[in-house]
Amino acid sequence: MVFNLFKKKDNQKKEDNQDTLQQEQQANEEAFAISVGSLKEKVSKTSEGLVSSIISLAKGSETIDDDMLDDIEDKLIVADIGMDTAVEVIEKIRGQKNSIRPEQLKDIFKQEFVQILRGAGSNKINLKENQLNIILITGVNGVGKTTLIGKLAHRYKSQNKKIIIAAADTFRAAAQEQLEIWADRAGVDIIGKYDSDPAAVVFDAIKKSKDESKDILIIDTAGRLHNKFNLMEELKKIKKIIDREAPEALAESILVIDANTGQNGLKQAQVFKEAVDLTSVAVTKLDGSAKGGIVIGISKELNLPVKLIGVGEKINDLKDFNAEDFVSAVFD
Amino acid sequence: MFDSLSDRLQDIIRKTSGNDKLSDDNISDTLREIRRALLEADVSLRVVKSFISKIKDKVAGEEVTKSVTPGQQLVKIVYDELAELMGGSNTPVSTEGKPNIIMLFGLQGSGKTTTAGKLAIKLRKENRNPLLVAADVYRPAAVKQLQTIGKQINIPVFTLDNSSDVRNIVSSAVAHARENGFNTLIVDTAGRLQIDNELMAELVILERLFDPAEKLLVIDAMTGQESINVAESFNEHLDVTGVILSKLDGDTRGGAALSIAHATGKPVKFIGMGEKLDALEAFYPDRMAQRILGMGDIVSLVEKAQESFDIDSAKELEKKMRKSEFSLEDFMKVQKQMKALGSMDQILGMLPIPGLNKDARQEIAHVGEKQLKRIEACIQSMTPEERRNPDIIKSSRKKRIALGSGLPVDEVNRFLKEFENMRKMMKQMADLSSNMRKNPKKMSSMMNMPGGLGALKGKFPPFK
Numbered sequence: 201m202v203f204n205l206f207k208k209k210d211n212q213k214k215e216d217n218q219d220t221l222q223q224e225q226q227a228n229e230e231a232f233a234i235s236v237g238s239l240k241e242k243v244s245k246t247s248e249g250l251v252s253s254i255i256s257l258a259k260g261s262e263t264i265d266d267d268m269l270d271d272i273e274d275k276l277i278v279a280d281i282g283m284d285t286a287v288e289v290i291e292k293i294r295g296q297k298n299s300i301r302p303e304q305l306k307d308i309f310k311q312e313f314v315q316i317l318r319g320a321g322s323n324k325i326n327l328k329e330n331q332l333n334i335i336l337i338t339g340v341n342g343v344g345k346t347t348l349i350g351k352l353a354h355r356y357k358s359q360n361k362k363i364i365i366a367a368a369d370t371f372r373a374a375a376q377e378q379l380e381i382w383a384d385r386a387g388v389d390i391i392g393k394y395d396s397d398p399a400a401v402v403f404d405a406i407k408k409s410k411d412e413s414k415d416i417l418i419i420d421t422a423g424r425l426h427n428k429f430n431l432m433e434e435l436k437k438i439k440k441i442i443d444r445e446a447p448e449a450l451a452e453s454i455l456v457i458d459a460n461t462g463q464n465g466l467k468q469a470q471v472f473k474e475a476v477d478l479t480s481v482a483v484t485k486l487d488g489s490a491k492g493g494i495v496i497g498i499s500k501e502l503n504l505p506v507k508l509i510g511v512g513e514k515i516n517d518l519k520d521f522n523a524e525d526f527v528s529a530v531f532d
Numbered sequence: 533m534f535d536s537l538s539d540r541l542q543d544i545i546r547k548t549s550g551n552d553k554l555s556d557d558n559i560s561d562t563l564r565e566i567r568r569a570l571l572e573a574d575v576s577l578r579v580v581k582s583f584i585s586k587i588k589d590k591v592a593g594e595e596v597t598k599s600v601t602p603g604q605q606l607v608k609i610v611y612d613e614l615a616e617l618m619g620g621s622n623t624p625v626s627t628e629g630k631p632n633i634i635m636l637f638g639l640q641g642s643g644k645t646t647t648a649g650k651l652a653i654k655l656r657k658e659n660r661n662p663l664l665v666a667a668d669v670y671r672p673a674a675v676k677q678l679q680t681i682g683k684q685i686n687i688p689v690f691t692l693d694n695s696s697d698v699r700n701i702v703s704s705a706v707a708h709a710r711e712n713g714f715n716t717l718i719v720d721t722a723g724r725l726q727i728d729n730e731l732m733a734e735l736v737i738l739e740r741l742f743d744p745a746e747k748l749l750v751i752d753a754m755t756g757q758e759s760i761n762v763a764e765s766f767n768e769h770l771d772v773t774g775v776i777l778s779k780l781d782g783d784t785r786g787g788a789a790l791s792i793a794h795a796t797g798k799p800v801k802f803i804g805m806g807e808k809l810d811a812l813e814a815f816y817p818d819r820m821a822q823r824i825l826g827m828g829d830i831v832s833l834v835e836k837a838q839e840s841f842d843i844d845s846a847k848e849l850e851k852k853m854r855k856s857e858f859s860l861e862d863f864m865k866v867q868k869q870m871k872a873l874g875s876m877d878q879i880l881g882m883l884p885i886p887g888l889n890k891d892a893r894q895e896i897a898h899v900g901e902k903q904l905k906r907i908e909a910c911i912q913s914m915t916p917e918e919r920r921n922p923d924i925i926k927s928s929r930k931k932r933i934a935l936g937s938g939l940p941v942d943e944v945n946r947f948l949k950e951f952e953n954m955r956k957m958m959k960q961m962a963d964l965s966s967n968m969r970k971n972p973k974k975m976s977s978m979m980n981m982p983g984g985l986g987a988l989k990g991k992f993p994p995f996k
Contacts, residue, residue: 494756
């Protein structure tokens with residue numbers, strides 16, 4: 201076997217070697233050292249956040265001028281907050297610029313964004329006692345719906361709720377197995393059938409939930425791009441089944457948004473909202489470098505509160521959304 | 533794809549088209565609009581700034597005076613810059629190494645596993661013998677997902693049960709490939725954050741040990757401003773050889789494509805255009821720039837058509853069309869082939885039809901596809917003889933067909949009448965298409981000719 205161990209370091213020739221253990225070890229350590237070193241640098245670079253740059257902009261200046269605000273607008277855009285929202289907040293502050301001092305900018309910005317996030321409604325998951333609560337989970341492909349459901353099931357299981365998961369992603373390869381593993385980890389029931397109509401799975405799941413007097417039914421759906429007409433029609437059908445078979449039971453209709461998502465997130469929220477009457481948003485992958493600024497635009501434009509955040513791949517990596525913490529994480 | 537950006541730029545260009553010269557005023561207005569359009573398209577701010585300053589330089593220089601009209605000049609400048617920004621020319625996938633190793637990596641949910649399957653099909657079409665390697669040992673059922681995909685496309689998947697050591701998996705796969713005559717390994721790795729030290733180290737180790745000929749970063753086309761940091765970080769550690777932009781069949785403006793290519797200097801090799809496993813296409817920056825500017829993407833369409841159409845049966849159909857022998861059976865065949873090309877919306881999106889914006893296109897596609905479903909139901913309720921020879925369908929047959937398809941009789945009637953009209957028109961179209969094949973470059977201008985696509989307008993009132 202050919203191992204090219206020193207390609208980058210000292211350009212030694214490729215070596216044919218069967219006895220590779222020691223070399224592998226060496227390569228591991230070497231690679232790890234290189235990797236960790238430069239990564240640390242990277243992390244510190246990204247953690248120098250928005251507000252510190254606002255402060256450094258503000259320092260040494262007595263008044264807030266237009267250039268300063270333009271620079272801040274740039275920073276907001278880089279956080280994926282979106283042109284419209286950024287411009288609106290900037291203009292609001294431009295209007296008051298003579299009555300505020302540069303060092304106040306940070307708190308004023310934070311306040312603005314907390315207000316936007318709060319203005320969209322309560323950040324608490326809406327659950328009713330002594331009845332079936334259905335939670336419908338939707339989103340585009342690869343945002344982390346299944347993982348979120350695993351974590352959510354675990355959370356409610358720990359609160360001694362009776363839970364069942366409906367595996368209505370009957371399309372993607374191995375989606376059901378993935379969800380089964382999560383259901384198993386959380387120790388909850390799961391219902392689903394391969395290659396069947398997702399609406400039929402939902403129908404069966406509602407029936408089973410009623411028969412067994414479950415507290416919560418979480419419905420996983422296949423990822424779909426919101427511009428695929430037929431797939432969105434399929435979702436509407438699922439919603440129709442829920443409304444017909446269990447009126448008043450739909451507690452939350454949650455859109456899952458990947459924190460890395462850019463301005464397309466707004467369009468996603470808009471179209472999904474029309475299709476399944478969204479009640480809230482969950483942001484996933486917030487443990488990454490992306491700040492998820494798009495949800496500020498979503499809260500503002502579509503009045504959809506953020507309720508849950510995903511911060512990792514472990515079963516406990518699910519948190520309730522808190523507007524202040526979120527804004528601080530975005531800005532600090 | 534890139535719809536809104538394209539719409540916006542067209543809008544800007546239209547605004548300036550009326551002016552005789554690019555004045556300082558309308559340059560700065562235009563530039564501000566372009567900046568805004570690009571930012572809304574998720575092009576990274578850094579890239580936007582350099583783009584705008586380049587445009588500014590060109591417009592300010594003497595080149596302006598050489599223009600035919602200022603509008604055309606601006607189109608040319610913006611187009612050239614966009615094409616350059618997106619990375620210059622594309623290079624084919626390397627075949628080096630025995631076996632040739634292609635490693636896929638990226639953030640969670642970017643579409644690596646699906647892309648691995650798509651890439652395998654693509655390479656098999658190039659007469660390579662690929663083996664898929666399941667090296668995502670973390671995500672639940674990731675291995676099973678790749679196995680399922682492998683089964684769907686009939687390409688073997690190498691797995692190592694109970695092993696969570698990716699080095700072991702890949703080295704066993706290499707040995708397996710050598711013994712069993714696979715010349716290409718496609719390694720599907722787990723999704724990871726670029727700031728996750730441990731998992732990035734795992735990739736670096738694989739890279740050092742196996743020296744993959746291709747190290748392809750898979751990035752979601754919907755990614756926002758962060759795309760530039762993700763791409764830079766992966767590139768820094770792994771010296772990426774290329775990028776695959778997934779989920780570009782959505783309506784994202786896809787600014788990530790511009791940013792990544794610009795920031796890393798690495799080409800976007802492929803674009804993911806749908807959930808079907810053959811929906812992986814080559815990325816051509818120049819075509820993409822044309823597309824952004826609303827010039828359509830006729831070249832892609834022609835190539836795609838060549839790939840998915842069976843030439844012999846197409847010729848036979850054409851003969852039938854020309855003689856008006858085209859039957860309902862043939863109609864169904866054509867429908868099947870059309871579906872292989874993509875959704876109606878996708879196909880329309882590639883055509884440079886003037887005034888056809890995204891909304892109109894989706895509406896047409898929606899109405900069209902719905903209508904086609906009814907037509908299909910109608911045809912499926914016919915006997916083979918009726919399909920071959922629709923003339924024999926008289927009133928009692930019509931009633932039966934209506935009953936079978938669940939459509940009212942007058943709709944069956946109307947469809948048969950329209951089919952007859954269509955047959956006549958097909959004769960025209962067949963003549964047109966034989967011209968097209970001789971000279972595909974002229975296709976776009978023919979679309980606007982009398983008897984071309986424009987002539988179809990209004991000939992198919994929607995079924996109600």
